[in-house]
Amino acid sequence: MKPWHADRERLTHAQQKLSRTRRGSKRRRKAARQVGRIHHVIAERRASFLHGVSKRLASGAQYIAIEDLDLVSLTATAKGTLETPGTNVRGSGPGSTGTCWTPGWGSCGASSPTKLCGTAPF
Template sequence: MRRLSRKVGQVRIPKVGWVRFRWSRAMGEAKSFRVTRDAAGRWHVAFAIIPEPIPAPGTGAAVGVDRGVVVSAALSTGEPLTVPTLGEAEKKRLLRLQRALARARSGSKRRAKVKAAVARLKARDGDRRKDWVEKTSTDLARRFDVIGIEDLKISAMTRSAKGTLEAPGRNVRQKAGLNRGILASGWGRLAARLEDKAPGRVWKIDPRYTSQTCNACKHVARESRESQALFRCVACKHQDHADVNAAKNIRDTAEGYAVAARGGLPLGGPANREPQRDLLLVG
């Protein structure tokens, strides 16, 4: 490959020749590349380059990340992060196109044209989600030394609820909507990119009871989570945003794991230590 200007480069493709591409980011030396075409009809060239991990800030700061559907990622600092989606006008246009696609005759040119327009809108939505994940993961890797995130089994969580003819599922439409919301929030990609950019600094935490545990007094009660957004402890009356409270619990656990990995005592563990043998007095 060779560079023509700040934003334009050329790559030599076998049996095609030199092809221009948009130079979207800084690159090192590439040993190979791959050319692909997506569902929207766009061509992409990807170079095989392993980027360097983002260095830790060295401040000792830790953060917990609680992933959800309404709030895509709630941080223990109190910051709610939400994946950008299509605007209202774009959603209405997508709905009109999908209706037109349903009415179009199979194999017709009109159907192919409408199908390409739907693919372009969905690709735009996917591009925004990928851009959000990249910016969010880079920001977290630069700001925090320890990053705690739930160890979620996303493939199992988004499995269809249809069931079989003999044992049909229940609330299939509601489960399908939940699955779409989970996948649209970019849970898996966010966790993967955090591990790529901050290797050794990301701790996956067991998600059980993180949303039912009070971060102030550690009391566990399902009744404390009054709604999707409100957490009010039934024991100490501590009140917080439900997702932020869960993110704080994730952060505390991740800090304990990080301290234990460095050879220290886990946070919250016993501080008393037995005396050394060479200091024992024999009376």
């Protein structure tokens, strides 16, 4: 099981619960607060993970290259229909395009230079 799977299920359940409440009610405010709390937990967990990854990179690698990828072009599929699919379309594995769009990897690249400033060997 993926580590974020339980959080995603909790968030989905809380959002469904929120959508079933009446606007302006106390129950809706409680449900909205619960959804916000779950979003906060997910954000904190992601930030903690990225902090650890960038720290390991900064302390364990001599050189780090961060590539600026064009995610729109990278995850786009060739146009076509079911009968005539586009050219050069390859079946991608599960999660190959979805993992590119997960929030956080950009902030990992952004936080790495600040950690690398004091670790340069020259």
